[in-house]
Amino acid sequence: MGTNAYSRRRFLQSMTLAGGALALGACGGGSGSGKGGTLTYWNQFFPTSSSTDKSLKRDDFWVIQSAKRFADANGINVVVTDLPGDDSAFTKFRTAGVARNGPDVASLWSGAYTFGLKSYITPLDKYVDGAYRSTLTGWEVGTEGLVAGKGTLYGIPPANDGIAAVYFDSRVLDRAGAKVSEDTVLEWDQWLEVLRRIKATGVTPLALGNGDYTLFSLFYWIAQVTGGETGLRDLGDGTRKFNDPALQAVVRQWLQLVPYALPNPSTMDDPVAQVGAGKAAVVVQGPWAIAGLRDVLGQNVLMTRLPNINATAPIRDSGIGGPGGDFVVTSYSKHKDEAAAFIKHLTSKTEQLDRIKNHPHEDVKFPNLTGVDLASLFTDPLLVRQAEWVNQKFVFYADNIWPTDLVNEIYAQAQLIWAGKKTPEAFLSALDDKRDSIVKNGSK
Amino acid sequence: MTETVTAGQRVAPGTTPVRRARSRRRRRDTLIGLLSVLPALVLVAALMWYPLVTTVYHGFTDWDGVVTKWVGLDNYRQLFGDGDIWQYLRTNLVFFLSIPVILVISLVVAVLLHEQTPGARFFRSVYYLPCMLSVAVVGLLMRSMFAPDGMANRSLSAVGLGGLATDWLAYTVTSFLVLILAFYWQTLGQGALIFLAGLSAMPSSVVEAAQVDGAGWWRRLFRIVLPMQTPAISYFLVTNTAYVFVGLFSLIFTVTRGGPGSTTVPLDYEIYLSAFQSGDLGYASAVSVVLLVLVSIIAWLQVRNFDLYSRQGGR
Amino acid sequence: MRSATARMGRLAITLALTIVAISAVYPLLFMLITSLKSHGDYIRSPISLPAHWTNLDNYTAMFNRFDVGRLYANSVIYVAAAWLICLAVSLPAAFAFAKLEFPGRRLLFVALICSLAIPTVTFIIPDYVLLADLGIIDSPISVILLWSATGTPGTVFLLAAFMRSLPSEVIDAAAVDGAGYFQTMRRVILPMSLPAIVTVTIFDVTGWWNDLLTPLVFLQSESQATITLGVATIVTRYQSDLPLLIAGLVMAALPPIAVYVVAQRYIRRGLVLGAVQ
Incomplete structure (x- = not known):
């Protein structure tokens, strides 16, 4: 109660103690690292740990070694910092950008993800000459507007992630008496027939991980009927509506897969694990799943292109994928020239080939080099075929084309329609609403 | 007092x-x-109030982190105009309304532990374990437990209640059940610790006197123990109220990601999405301001009511 | 008859408490088991027991990948410093709010409590700009300051709530005995508040230890990272080696749990000490 009396001196003593603690905390802090002559790279694209060889040290990985080679050759200190591979990396990059206190070079997701952060990124056009341009493929993914040479260049792709495909457990296919060959692309009815036969053997055919059921399959089929990337862009900027009969039909067909898929993206989100456990026989994934599939199925993996949605679609026998990441130089970097040189080093032919040849334990990422016979770099027939696909025509990831907010809305709404709680019409018009509000608020 | x-x-x-x-x-x-x-x-003030001032200012601007443009009430108009705010608020409210139940559970458990139930020491040590796990673990665990072929459904089938088995995270109502279970699971340890500290501080003579009087257990709990715990209860209520309005982000992010649809998105998750995914920092600031005003009112009401209560309690 | 009902009731209570206890321990067992599997084992059968209980590959990988000792040391130092600062400012404040009468007391208290209602995502950017201007980004000071600042409202609140229930007579008696502020603090307030201090320490320390967002945003070089931050960088966009990630999570979770278990005795003493007064 309010009658406790103390001498002022005593009080001030205890205050000094509190102040001392503050100072102590500050001392324990150590000094911030100086930035003179140091190039900082925030890496979330290249691995620094391996799921197949756990004896590897951080220094054993390509990105660390390559950075060191650059540092040694140019007499500059390069610091590689790993970021988490999820959205939290964007939080960090954006915050650093607001305060203009972050890395010189960063790897981001390409396309719309990168353009959404362009306030913090330096246009790279003046650092890139024709000679360098001609050595790489995939320039469009870092060019605003997604057409190479027609917009501001913000990002340079470091590699190609490959093309999404369907992977079957071939033993289950044999047991089901379903004939699938690697070279043909299944038409929709054939695809459903294969799934039906597999289901008849008592195995749920499809394991579609968290979000993959939209990311790889629905997005591709939408792209097929709308004419590929142009169509996707039109949907993204409102030139074309989602809610039209063609897309309603696509969504209805897509929903035909529900009875053949494991209920809801399930345990630990790893579809390959579900195939491994014999709970499913088919996954739709990018080539990064091949290592895991080989691990559980050995030689019994059959890979085909994604099925065609219908016979009249303008895009057929293709796939969805491409360079999903890019390198950027920050707008506030004090070493822009060195940063650009570092990116050129990482994407050089020597370095990209070194990554494939000398680092077999790292997730597969196909070099995006012109004039290189990619297929000759690999021995696993699945990777060889993926390497061939990468050099052919494919549709770029829809989630890297559409505004991020729209993609999030699609993920959210897809959960509802996949669970049967929304009609295709309601689903598609919800996407139109979202897109319209993005377009409206974006130009306020 | x-x-x-x-x-x-x-x-x-x-x-x-x-x-x-x-x-x-x-x-x-x-x-x-x-x-x-x-x-x-x-x-x-330096690290929380000062940023707040800039947040209030940015709520009236279109701000991408670099360029700031004054837009007046546009952000607020957008927030209330499209009506989404009510859905986000609903998520917060569901959690808010679930607080009294976990309050009572925590209190009862604390009293049981305090009364030296056999194994109380062991239980006391173990109950706080879930609170020490990072949300990454909690999310992983909840998703695997409530997957269609997860522990929850298998346990239900094992005891002959297979009919209740469902795809928990595919429906809004069951998603909320899972989320609230996770919330309770992590809060019970916290509540039990707080109330144990409070009970320990209570003169044992009071409780013993009531026991001698032959007062029943529940009567004793509500008439003697609870009124003496009002500061602890008020702490529990205010911190958990703050949590369900501004701390849900990581739980939602790891367990449901706001799904199915966006039916379990709370306000602070929406702030995160608009600030860091859309980069619309002005709009995010406006949402923050609304959230802050709302929670401040609730927190203030709670603090005030509990002060009144303890005055009536005659201490 | 009556004792039979009582015994049944007791049994039911013990049973209920046991079920809750199992659900509290289960995740740890699950994590330990999964962390001993190889990625291949895990893919083949996610829920079976590990093929070899001595397979420590995932832990070896963590040591290969990170300077684990450094990560632990960083976490411990940052948390300890934040704890010192937070208690140093919170104890006097809580005491003043609980036991002293001064103008603006209620207003300041409510303002402090309402600070609990500021979402982290709103102050993270302004604070980053502020600390960048002061040149303490990528320095532990930034994390320590943020943790202690954000921990202060809750800490003051819990301590004040607890101190209000302390009998004023004891404090008055100390004042009559001529004890100064500092002496009263040390001899009377601190020992009597020990249960609350122990409790709030557990809350703050575990919260900070597990915090990912603050270190992620404010620390940049790998040498400054906390263990929680290090573990988070194992996940990549397309693939996550779950057993490896879980081994990391176990490594991040074990030290606080070990300390908690070992410190049980002192925690209990702390909880009991208050009752003796």
């Missing part, structure tokens, strides 16, 4: 020397009091 009331009762007014002593003491109290709270206030 309030100091002024007791002070007035204890010191008979009117006698001059006492009054002079009191006023001297009060002045000293004032100085010591202010100096005592100063460091804490400076720390909080």
Whole structure:
């Protein structure tokens, strides 16, 4: 109660103690690292740990070694910092950008993800000459507007992630008496027939991980009927509506897969694990799943292109994928020239080939080099075929084309329609609403 | 309990020397009091209130982190205009309404542990374990437990309740059940610890006296133990209220990601999405301001009510 | 008859408490088991027991990948410093709010409590700009300051709530005995508040230890990272080696749990000490 009396001196003593603690905390802090002559790279694209060889040290990985080679050759200190591979990396990059206190070079997701952060990124056009341009493929993914040479260049792709495909457990296919060959692309009815036969053997055919059921399959089929990337862009900027009969039909067909898929993206989100456990026989994934599939199925993996949605679609026998990441130089970097040189080093032919040849334990990422016979770099027939696909025509990831907010809305709404709680019409018009509000608020 | 009331009762007014002593003491109290709270206030003001000022300002702007453009009330118009805010608020409210239940559970468990149930020591150590796990673990665990082929459904089938098995995270209602279960699971340990600390501080003579009187267990709980725990209860309520309005982000992010649809998105998750995914920092600031005003009112009401209550409690 | 009901009731209570206890321990067992599997084992059968209980590959990988000792040391130092600062400012403040009468007491208290209602995502950017201007980004000071500042409202609140229930007579008696502020603090307030201090320490320390967002945003070089931050960088966009990630999570979770278990005795003493007064 309010009658406790103390001498002022005593009080001030205890205050000094509190102040001392503050100072102590500050001392324990150590000094911030100086930035003179140091190039900082925030890496979330290249691995620094391996799921197949756990004896590897951080220094054993390509990105660390390559950075060191650059540092040694140019007499500059390069610091590689790993970021988490999820959205939290964007939080960090954006915050650093607001305060203009972050890395010189960063790897981001390409396309719309990168353009959404362009306030913090330096246009790279003046650092890139024709000679360098001609050595790489995939320039469009870092060019605003997604057409190479027609917009501001913000990002340079470091590699190609490959093309999404369907992977079957071939033993289950044999047991089901379903004939699938690697070279043909299944038409929709054939695809459903294969799934039906597999289901008849008592195995749920499809394991579609968290979000993959939209990311790889629905997005591709939408792209097929709308004419590929142009169509996707039109949907993204409102030139074309989602809610039209063609897309309603696509969504209805897509929903035909529900009875053949494991209920809801399930345990630990790893579809390959579900195939491994014999709970499913088919996954739709990018080539990064091949290592895991080989691990559980050995030689019994059959890979085909994604099925065609219908016979009249303008895009057929293709796939969805491409360079999903890019390198950027920050707008506030004090070493822009060195940063650009570092990116050129990482994407050089020597370095990209070194990554494939000398680092077999790292997730597969196909070099995006012109004039290189990619297929000759690999021995696993699945990777060889993926390497061939990468050099052919494919549709770029829809989630890297559409505004991020729209993609999030699609993920959210897809959960509802996949669970049967929304009609295709309601689903598609919800996407139109979202897109319209993005377009409206974006130009306020 | 309030100091002024007791002070007035204890010191008979009117006698001059006492009054002079009191006023001297009060002045000293004032100085010591202010100096005592100063460091804490400076720390909080610098790192929490100052940003708030800039947030209020940015709420009226279109801000991408680099360019700031004054847009007046546009952000607020957008927020209330499209009506999404009510859905986000609903998520917060569902959690808010679930607090009293976990409050009672925590209290009962704390009292049981305090009364030396066999194994109380072991239980006490173990109950806080879930609170020590990072949300990454909690999310992983909840998703695997409530997957269609997860533990939850298999346990239901095992005890012959297979009919209740469902795809938990595919429906809004069951998603909320899972989320609230996770919330309870992590809060029980916290609540039990708080109330154990409070119970430990309670003079055991009071409880024993009531026991001698032959008061029933529940009667004792509600008439004697609970009123003496009001500061702890008020702490529990206010911190958890704050949690369900501004702390849900990581739980939602790891367990449901706001799904199915966006039916389990709370306001602070929406702030995160608009600030860091869409990069619309002005709009995010406006949402923050709305959230802050809302929670401040609730927190203030809670603090006020509990002060009143303890005054009536006659302590 | 009556004792039979009582015994049944007791049994039911013990049973209920046991179920809750199992659900509290289960995740740890699950994590330990999964962390001993190889990625291949895990893919083949996610829920079976590990093929070899001595397979420590995932832990070896963590040591290969990170300077684990450094990560632990960083976490411990940052948390300890934040704890010192937070208690140093919170104890006097809580005491003043609970036991002293001064103008603006209620207003300041409510303002402090309402600070609990500020979402982290709103102050993270302004604070980053502020600390960048002061040149303490990528320095532990930034994390320590943020943790202690954000921990202060809750800490003051819990301590004040607890101190209000302390009998004023004891404090008055100390004042009559001529004890100064500092002495009263040390001899009377601190020992009597020990249960609350122990409790709030557990809350703050575990919260900070597990915090990912603050270190992620404010620390940049790998040498400054906390263990929680290090573990988070194992996940990549397309693939996550779950057993490896879980081994990391176990490594991040074990030290606080070990300390908690070992410190049980002192925690209990702390909880009991208050009752003796």
